[in-house]
Amino acid sequence: MDKKVAALIDKYGVTERTLTFLRAPMRQYINGQFVVAAESMQVLEPSTGALLAEVPSASTEDVEAAVKAARYAFDEGEWSRWKPAQRERVLHRLADLVEENLQTLAEIESLDAGKAIEGCKAVDIAGSIDLLRYMAGWATKIDGATRPVSVEGEHFAYTLKEPVGVVAAIVPWNWPFNMAIWKLAAPLAVGCTVVLKPAQQTPLSMLFFAELCAEAGLPPGVLNIVSGRGRTIGNDLVSHPTINKVSFTGSTEVGITVGKAAIENINHLTLELGGKSPMLVFEDADIQKVVDATQQSIYFNTGQVCSGGSRLYIHRSIYDQTIAAIAERASNMVVGDTLNPETEMGPAISAGQKQTVMDYIGIGLAEGARLVCGGKDPGGEGYWLQPTLFADCDNSMRIVQEEIFGPVLVAIPFDTEEEVLALANDNIYGLAASIFTRDLSRALRLIPKIESGTVWVNTHDMIDANTPFGGVKQSGIGKDMGPEQLEYFLETKAVWIAL
Numbered sequence: 001m002d003k004k005v006a007a008l009i010d011k012y013g014v015t016e017r018t019l020t021f022l023r024a025p026m027r028q029y030i031n032g033q034f035v036v037a038a039e040s041m042q043v044l045e046p047s048t049g050a051l052l053a054e055v056p057s058a059s060t061e062d063v064e065a066a067v068k069a070a071r072y073a074f075d076e077g078e079w080s081r082w083k084p085a086q087r088e089r090v091l092h093r094l095a096d097l098v099e100e101n102l103q104t105l106a107e108i109e110s111l112d113a114g115k116a117i118e119g120c121k122a123v124d125i126a127g128s129i130d131l132l133r134y135m136a137g138w139a140t141k142i143d144g145a146t147r148p149v150s151v152e153g154e155h156f157a158y159t160l161k162e163p164v165g166v167v168a169a170i171v172p173w174n175w176p177f178n179m180a181i182w183k184l185a186a187p188l189a190v191g192c193t194v195v196l197k198p199a200q201q202t203p204l205s206m207l208f209f210a211e212l213c214a215e216a217g218l219p220p221g222v223l224n225i226v227s228g229r230g231r232t233i234g235n236d237l238v239s240h241p242t243i244n245k246v247s248f249t250g251s252t253e254v255g256i257t258v259g260k261a262a263i264e265n266i267n268h269l270t271l272e273l274g275g276k277s278p279m280l281v282f283e284d285a286d287i288q289k290v291v292d293a294t295q296q297s298i299y300f301n302t303g304q305v306c307s308g309g310s311r312l313y314i315h316r317s318i319y320d321q322t323i324a325a326i327a328e329r330a331s332n333m334v335v336g337d338t339l340n341p342e343t344e345m346g347p348a349i350s351a352g353q354k355q356t357v358m359d360y361i362g363i364g365l366a367e368g369a370r371l372v373c374g375g376k377d378p379g380g381e382g383y384w385l386q387p388t389l390f391a392d393c394d395n396s397m398r399i400v401q402e403e404i405f406g407p408v409l410v411a412i413p414f415d416t417e418e419e420v421l422a423l424a425n426d427n428i429y430g431l432a433a434s435i436f437t438r439d440l441s442r443a444l445r446l447i448p449k450i451e452s453g454t455v456w457v458n459t460h461d462m463i464d465a466n467t468p469f470g471g472v473k474q475s476g477i478g479k480d481m482g483p484e485q486l487e488y489f490l491e492t493k494a495v496w497i498a499l
């Protein structure tokens, strides 16, 4: 660990367990064993750009061993023979351990992913605990159906729900722990086994979670965690011939490659991909709710939020005052050290991501958008950005059409409901959208016409373990969370018995 990172830790203090974890050699988790890799890679702390940890860079052989362990645990191991209630108990134990280690996990995540710690605790870690418990409860409730049939003769027909098998799970760096739990809780609950690869920038919280899995008594091979690069071992994993399902969260570009690999082996596939989510603000909207929604989406997590409300359509009659209110709040956000409980926004994840965002700001200026606030490079060590708002944009601008994945909001005025609906749907993505109005009839009229996986009314970016999340169009295929997610890890077998 670089001395700049050590100084940060000294300044704010962390738990003994965080220190112990960060000081020990980092290891992958394969077949219930903590294993080192022949090669390593560096993980940087985003607010300083300095070395946080050296982590294993998995080899093809490591992936092979992890898939073999998961295959054995599914085909021959304890997991597949356990009663559903036993799986439920272990998942609850795991949730309890995550809760006991909430502070440690948030500290690790905050240092690794540049996340403001209070938001990380409340959203990333607490949300993950809820989802683990929610899915634990489903372990005992997976059932098929009896089917009356009309063919000649006497038959008893029914359906059996069976776990699909070995799941290859790939997650991005923007919610490293939370996205990983989204990927593993449902398949483990229904009896699948999993090999999970965190993003190369942010593997630490999952490497720590492996310790909790061992403590919880998860049998060997049921969950395997390999850390390494996407294009090499990520690809090895999703194209492995003996897995049964690919569950991927990340960019649309990589999702297409991953999807092709899955289909080569006729494997099950879930893709949770990018977004450019619209917020439709009507003349009767509560402007404070709009401001709050920008805080909980596009300016939360430094705008590295797949469903962040990044396109803002405001009725012309309240355009200027809404822009002013958002700019006032955004300009006063507390941007700073991620371990500081006062901090609202940390840095971008990497130098590359910061550069991408700065490039888009340059594109926005060149396209003629009006910069209302932010947009400057704050400089300094680390990958800092400013909460940024562009007004007077046009729907054809690249900053309006493309996913920037940073704290950059673009605003456009509109006059009619038909006009704003067309503008909102004029995008390749369809992850989420929100409508701000006091007119319930208008909201109910618009909800079915909006092309997105989620629609919020008078809020944005609310999620819960019991509601499905996933996009349409180029935002993906399938759902995470809610009872809907379980189906994506189950096969339905039809059974006929001639009586």
Ligand code: NAD
Binding pocket: 170, 171, 172, 173, 174, 175, 179, 197, 198, 199, 200, 228, 229, 230, 231, 232, 233, 234, 235, 236, 238, 249, 250, 251, 252, 254, 255, 257, 258, 272, 273, 274, 275, 305, 306, 307, 403, 405, 431, 470, 471, 475, 476
């Ligand atoms: P990314 O697509 O670059 O990487 C995602 C993961 O894929 C990483 O673990 C990476 O190592 C791996 N990977 C890269 N190439 C691979 C390959 N050829 N085969 C297998 N794995 C490979 O995405 P990112 O930059 O980490 O994350 C940001 C993106 O994720 C944004 O587009 C964001 O919208 C999206 N995202 C979507 C959701 C959702 O639920 N829809 C949630 C979070 C993030």
